[in-house]
Amino acid sequence: MTTRILYSLCGADESRPFSPHCWKVVLALKHKGLEFEERPTPFTQIPDLEGGFSKTVPILRDGNELIRDSFDIALYLEERYPNRPTLFGGEGGKALSRFVERFSQSIVHPAVTGIAVADIHDMLDETDQIYFRTSREKFLGKTLEDMRSGREAAVSAFAAKLEPVRQTLAHQDFVGGDGPLFADYILFGALQWMRITTGAKVFAPDDPVGLWFERCLDLHDGVGRSVTAA
Incomplete structure (x- = not known):
């Protein structure tokens, strides 16, 4: 029985974990070849995990060790498993x-x-919807309806924001060089978040960033494709 548990984020459907930070850790664990059990958790239940260890996920339990924050988890995995x-x-x-x-x-x-x-918001159950609407509208200074009305413009403007990545990928297959590193998983997490929650088509078919993302979806036996696009 594995003692390695990854607490991640989900909405009403536990089979569709979507957090970008949790996806970084999923690929990091796969990269290291480490077995783990993923436990997707709704927003409002996160404070109850592991005795209130963290207000956010990911949380990794590795035996007796508890680690929060995706970057800190990656650093922990690198130090704890140097031979992988x-x-x-x-x-x-x-x-x-x-x-x-x-x-x-x-x-x-x-x-x-x-x-x-x-x-x-629409992916969440009712309790989480109330929390999410209140917290996000306060942070954004806009209603969710206002954000939805600007969605088409946001989709159109998205690809241009990744121009530095596009130019980097003209010289190499991955951000990390010939093969993927945690740097790739960071950016992958953000695009996977968008893929699972919206399915928005933001890249032209020949866009190097889109092609890189497809390569990342295929990594580690296609774990990125284990959750379908919205």
């Missing part, structure tokens, strides 16, 4: 991943939010 495939390829890869994390959080996540936030 590396997530960073050294200190330079950690620095690259920190840059990609900031790019994703400051540029990509707000863009996905503009597309997905109303759809995410």
